[in-house]
Amino acid sequence: SAVISQKPSRDICQRGTSLTIQCQVDSQVTMMFWYRQQPGQSLTLIATANQGSEATYESGFVIDKFPISRPNLTFSTLTVSNMSPEDSSIYLCSLKRGDEQYFGPGTRLTVT
Amino acid sequence: GQQLNQSPQSMFIQEGEDVSMNCTSSSIFNTWLWYKQDPGEGPVLLIALYKAGELTSNGRLTAQFGITRKDSFLNISASIPSDVGIYFCAGQRRGGSNYKLTFGKGTLLTVNP
Numbered sequence: 001s002a003v004i005s006q007k008p009s010r011d012i013c014q015r016g017t018s019l020t021i022q023c024q025v026d027s028q029v030t031m032m033f034w035y036r037q038q039p040g041q042s043l044t045l046i047a048t049a050n051q052g053s054e055a056t057y058e059s060g061f062v063i064d065k066f067p068i069s070r071p072n073l074t075f076s077t078l079t080v081s082n083m084s085p086e087d088s089s090i091y092l093c094s095l096k097r098g099d100e101q102y103f104g105p106g107t108r109l110t111v112t
Numbered sequence: 113g114q115q116l117n118q119s120p121q122s123m124f125i126q127e128g129e130d131v132s133m134n135c136t137s138s139s140i141f142n143t144w145l146w147y148k149q150d151p152g153e154g155p156v157l158l159i160a161l162y163k164a165g166e167l168t169s170n171g172r173l174t175a176q177f178g179i180t181r182k183d184s185f186l187n188i189s190a191s192i193p194s195d196v197g198i199y200f201c202a203g204q205r206r207g208g209s210n211y212k213l214t215f216g217k218g219t220l221l222t223v224n225p
Contacts, residue, residue: 001157031211042200042215043155092154099143099162099204101213103154 002026002095004104012110013083020079021107023093028073033094034066037106043092049076083111118201118216125191126224133199133219134185141203144177144184145213149198158199159186191223 003026013019023032034046046066047057055068069077080087090106116135125131135144143162147155159170161177161184168175174187184203188195201216 004154042217043213045212048212096211099206100145100157100160101202101204102157103147106152106154108152 002097002102004093004095004102006093006104006107008107009105010108010110012112015084015111017083018079018081019083019109020077021091021093023076023078023104025074025093025095029095029097030073031096032070032076033096033101034068034076034078035092035094035103037090037092039089046078046091080109083109085111087111116201116203116214116216118219120219121217122220122222124222124224127191127193129191131188131191131195131221132185133201134183135201135203135216136183137203137214138182140181140205141214142181142206143204144175145202145204146173146175146184146186147200147202149200149218151197155200188221191221193223193225196221196223 005024007022032049035043036046037043045058046061047055049055049068049070051070051073065081067079088111090108092106093104094101116137118135145160146158148158149155159168159175164181165179166177172189176185198218198220200218202213204213
């Protein structure tokens with residue numbers, strides 16, 4: 001298993017502002033991931049964050065909107081920029097350990 | 113992106129009943145993972161399957177990796193109220209950059225005490 005923490009756990013933000021979500025894991029991992037889960041939906045991969053390299057974004061997600069940092073092997077941040085109500089979702093970080101992936105508790109974002 | 117076909121979409125059962133849900137895909141996966149998500153929480157890994165035909169148990173949960181590698185099922189026996197939640201299957205291919213998970217849409221389970 002894995003211990004993954006995220007901050008904040010939830011937030012309500014104004015349209016046009018930005019929010020940075022932090023993810024801390026309990027041991028060093030090469031691969032970390034950021035997912036979005038829109039209300040009532042499944043999980044969609046935003047990007048893969050490897051330490052020491054640029055994040056790799058999935059189709060439909062761009063760096064200007066979702067900049068990611070990965071300063072070391074136990075920490076990553078995701079910023080949701082210039083938010084709109086459509087960005088209201090749960091944002092989850094995840095790590096890969098062997099063939100298994102584990103998820104953090106999520107950050108529930110509401111944009112008004 | 114691609115999604116797995118997960119069914120049923122939702123289930124309403126009585127406490128003590130057994131539950132079965134499954135996922136199918138048009139393409140092959142090397143690993144199948146089953147997760148449970150409680151309201152307000154992240155998905156928790158329940159069972160991981162690595163070989164075609166593999167049958168694995170975790171308490172009252174049993175999951176199987178289909179022989180064709182295109183499907184998997186999860187059974188829950190003697191359900192209890194705390195089994196309530198959304199269950200997701202996820203498939204993963206192996207090798208190179210094929211580490212990404214493809215998720216099903218989830219099965220919402222409600223257990224009536």
